Amino acid sequence: MVGDRLHGVDVDGRSHAIRAAVIGAGMGGILAAIKLRERGIACVVFEKGDGFGGTWRENTYPGLACDVSAHWYTYSFARNPDWKSLMADGPDIRDYFDRVAREYGIDAITRFGQEVADLRYHDGGWILETVQGHRERFDVVIAATGVLHHPNVPRFEGMDSFAGDLFHSARWDHSVALDDRRIGVVGTGSTAAQLTSALVPRARRFDLFQRTAQWVLPRENVPYSDDERRRFRENPEELEALVAELRAKTLEGYAAAVIDVDSPELAAIERLCRENLETVRDPELRKRLTPDYRAACKRLVISGTFYDAIQQENAHLVTAPIRRIEPEGLRTEDGVLHDLDVLVLATGFQVDRFIRPTTVAGRGGVSLDDVWADGPHAYLSVSLPDFPNLFLLNGPNSPIGNFSLVEVAQHQIEYILKLIEGITRGDYAEVCVKEEAMRRFEDERCAAARRTVWVTGCDSWYLDKRGVPASWTFSYDRFETEMARPRMEDFETR
Template sequence: MTSPRIAIIGAGMSGILTAIKLSEAGYDNHVLYEKAARLGGTWRENTYPGIACDVPAHLYTYSFEPNADWSQAFATGAEIQAYFEGVASKYRVPERIRFNEGVDVCEFGDGRWHLRTSTGREDVADVVIAATGVLHNPRVAELPGLASFEGACFHSARWDHSVSLDDKRVGVIGTGSTAIQITSALAGKVANFELFQRTPQWIMPIENPTFSDSDKAGFRRDPSRLAAVKAEADAAFQNFSNAVIDADSNEIHEIEAACMMNLEKNVRDAALREKLRPGYRAGCKRLIFSTNFYEALQRPNTHLVTEGIERIEARGVRTRDGQLHELDVLVMATGFVADSFIRPAIVLGKNGKSLDEAWADRPVAYLSVSVPEFPNFFLLNGPNGPVGNFSLIQIAEHQVAYVLQLLDEIRSGRCRAISASHDATARFEAERVVAARQSIWATGCKSWYLDKDGVPASWPWSRERFFEAMARPALEAFERVP
């Protein structure tokens, strides 16, 4: 098969990357399906006040497209979106994108994938690459009376910029990274701000230095200076990666100490401090990085609400102590359905087996890339990948390189179809589960990292092991159709 037709689903960070690398490798017969009118994925959809990446900008950058123009160490969402748009344009990716066209059905039959899109289009591909990401299906809390609220109400990933916040009473439900960033951006800048907390979070203090015009010019003149900044950030994140996979590591104890000191040092009121003190270990939930959350929360007209929510009413939020918190704007910073991946698209593999059936127990993929009985179907940032460990761009670049080697088996004629075997996947998953139980994520908290059995759904080993696993496929772990 000299020129397999390849369908990429999603034009976010990993979809753009895939299109670029396919073209470089000579796979010219490929198309991207994007459900929205613009590319960018997460950074297109999330535009809430204060949005920024919690990975240093020079790490959250394609290795082949370093960026000398980041304004600060942790880039804003708008900057990241502009970066992806610029890279995509440079490599002429938009020419291959079918915008406003999501994929509703992928069905394997007669050795090929048959696709049906939201526009009714029918397409056929030899290979499907799901670059749909992890956090793209918003989770809205099922709160009694939510529909009765008379003010503006929206999920943080669907921010309504037509709603003015000037002199408004704003409430935010949730305390994940998004809620903390919104708090830092809005506290003290609206008439009244209330953060509704179910579970307190550990906050890792960070510095977020800006880069001057002189710094940027220096990066452009001398690429080694830019490489040095990236290497420094990479070393710091490697320390973090080592910490989270071992609940008894020195590194995680150092992180816990830093989070504890941040709380003790920066929250003046003892009662507020105790409300903000988590009852679980730092890192058990996705660790939150912030320069000023505690400072923001202690500003005038800013309040932390820890009473449980009884219901939503026309004028605001009624908590279980009977108090009505009157609001003009209610933001649901309640996260995403993290185990959806390509779903809700219907994916049918060999003999009509659905992905829902294959994942009835929990989402599983060999090395997070390939699912047994789904030939020539590959996932980027799929189940059990290192989502909480390091930069998603690093992950995606290694996964794309791995998938390209599998595609070469098809292009060379050594096989027509390839997918992970059940045995290899079962062995990998059994080993992964054992290791995951030793990680900080398994130390007794509830988080979106955990599956229904309480097992962390992430890569539980070192970054080096991931890179080694991605370096060259062990072809004996795959079933190939000649």
Template sequence: MTQAAVAQDTATGGPRVIIIGAGMSGLLMGIRLQQAGITDVEILEKSHKLGGTWRENTYPGIACDIPSHFYSYSFAPNPGWSHWFAPGEEIQAYFERVAADYGLPERIRYNTEGAEARHDGKQWHIRCKDGSTYSADILVAATGVLHHPHSPEIPGLEDFEGACFHSAQWDHSVPLEGRRVGVVGTGSTAAQITSALTPKVARFSLFQRTAQWIFPLPNPEHSGFAKWCFRHLPGIGKLWYHLTRLSFQWSFSRAVLGHNLPHRILSAIARRNLEKSVRDPDLRERLQPDYEPFCKRLIISPDFYDKIQRDNAELVTSPIERVEAGGIRTADGALHQLDVLVMATGFHAQRYVRPMQLINAQGRTLDDAWADGAKALRSVAVPGFPNYFMVAGPYTPVGNYPLISTSEIQVDYIMAFIERFKRGELQQVEAKEDALQSFVRDMDEGAAGTIWRTGGCNSWYLDANGNVTMWPWSFERFQREMQRPQWEEFNVS
């Protein structure tokens, strides 16, 4: 693109930006571009509606594990949250409402999943699975991390005669009342499903490979008076937002950084919760993790232990041997008869924008660049791929901290580049390889003392090589280092 072309685009609201994904971070990117007066923007969304993970996940009991007033855009508070931890349908409705308020739906191209993006030295050219094509000066991947369901390969799964589906692909046509339901997995999703379904079904079987730590935060309903205050006294809502933010920064956010005071206090609460809540010593022993709290994302639930101790519930810890027509056969020889089988087995968190393929002007692919693991400078840029940015990329701080807050910081960081595009001050920006290598070394050294390294577990915070892909320091340091681009880390022309 020539300097004249940049000037022309500026006059018409350019540069041209394509955003991949209309979830929380994609909508945020669209809003910030609009606020900056950049109008040549389209959002490519693979599904039929916006919302990302909150569109995909509709399983019984779904709720956010971050207090709702904090799990909101800082500029778009919602005074009407029903509970401290809002249910999923309220969060989905919130994003739909904010998108409408900012006029984003007209920019979203639904059912348009990107297959390939190729850079020709000047622009990105995107080819979608439906055959449509788009071109852009700047490409932003806002695809999130929890949207590619992971389904384990269990022998005989195709032989099961009941209903079977992943928790992120819940089949609401399947009746559950009075039926025998089995759930494979013990993460946050499985815990929420357990709490929601055990009072409704005839028999509930939870198949556990790895025990999880449960933190017993309550989920009270906001009173009518509280909602009135949030709605009519905006200062109350802002105060509540910042109090919640500070409490998370100084507790859950710090607890993953090592064996510090927040970790000791919160770990003691989680251990005490197990000890006092589970009466049967055998069940308590089977629910006892063999790793440190926070090594995996801590599960927030006020009643999981109560629900798994119901007479109609069973915790199955014998390994799954195979699935049969009537249920699951475990290694101890028992057949657990089921009518419905749910795979609450998580996501492929390390895929990021993939399986969409990125190819630069030299023919190098993103898979080539990430052959030894996904890496991004400052979480947002990859050497060799000019004018390409990521929101919630590798090394984003998400250890029991709201991704919506880190995304706001990353989007503002990306906007510093795009503003210079708009003013005609640059045509192309690309992360330097040596800057990335230095950044990765810092990340690896910083991760050495974190719970992810010392806690004794495997989690989706680690890549296939066992490398920590999370920000290893405090959230305040992330804020400081992301206030503005370190221009010396980028090739700018």
């Protein structure tokens, strides 16, 4: 039912309780709900799916794992001493987020199976409507929808004619048998690499259809012993020291490398990738696996097993372009028909969606689709002009890549809460970034992009339609500094 309050502040200036909606019950949504409740702010979480976990609920394919160190990929207030190995597998990560959500009581305030269809700012508040017909008014909305949940499904000629089983990796059909079958995978990103490692030992024949070769950074997934896990449980300070070490290694290496093409850190990454490539024994296969762009221009594939798997006798790398799909399999432009029983599209996601396809109308009816016509953007990734009291977690231009998005989201939610606290104190009823501040930030971000590795000549999902990286193009230190406190002169308040 739509409430009667128009603002989070009484007419005499006294603060009172406001209500917040959180869209999404993945990593960011769980975090937002926990932190809002810590501040005494009532909130409701709307989740289109049937459970917690976000991308870790959507993706269930064989070999699914996170390529970020597990202990760093946790909330700082809810460490998990029982990770089995350096990098955790998908089911364990989903279980972790589900457990944290339930321990903090987020299940009691989450409406599963409620997909938000429409958000409209009206008379000082947001009217939220779901596909299922629920309608409610909120003072504040936090969109924690992520980007890895709208599968990118290419349309090949003849897709409907395939006589076998065909599905996207994020819509895995667990009823389909895999052992001793002819399996094809389209794609060569992190998902395809994980699938290759997992399925080659099971398949009679495995074909990997590669459009673009990827740089692969080797990393052994070292298991933690029972003794190590016991020590982490009994000595939280030892676990925190490990988190700090894992964090520092990544930030001092990868984070510094991607923003400066002339950095020694990038040179070191390229050396490690080339040394890893040399483990491919067949010179012809090695040549076809060699990218024609600089390492980290695309998101690095982190794997200690991919090259070994693709060199097995039953594994075949196919580099001829795909012509069409036929009942018996996939035909490439060289005329070869690759007979298949199972075809998996590991073709990624529509990463420019964010909160969309939800229709979002801000102040004066301004449409988010119109604002983002040339590509998604947001001030410091969290706020947009003319969309007061709407905040984004891991939104456009967030730091992305091979480091912890959990930590990124924790910085962002603390920043957002500082803005919300101004509402609860009665300093203002509405807050959003000024148009001029948005333009200044975006101009500076695009200028900084010219020094990054992402613009050195590859076609990647990091790039928007202008060829500008849709990511944080500054140092990670600057990100932390910016997130320490809002510069209120950049915000419009009413």
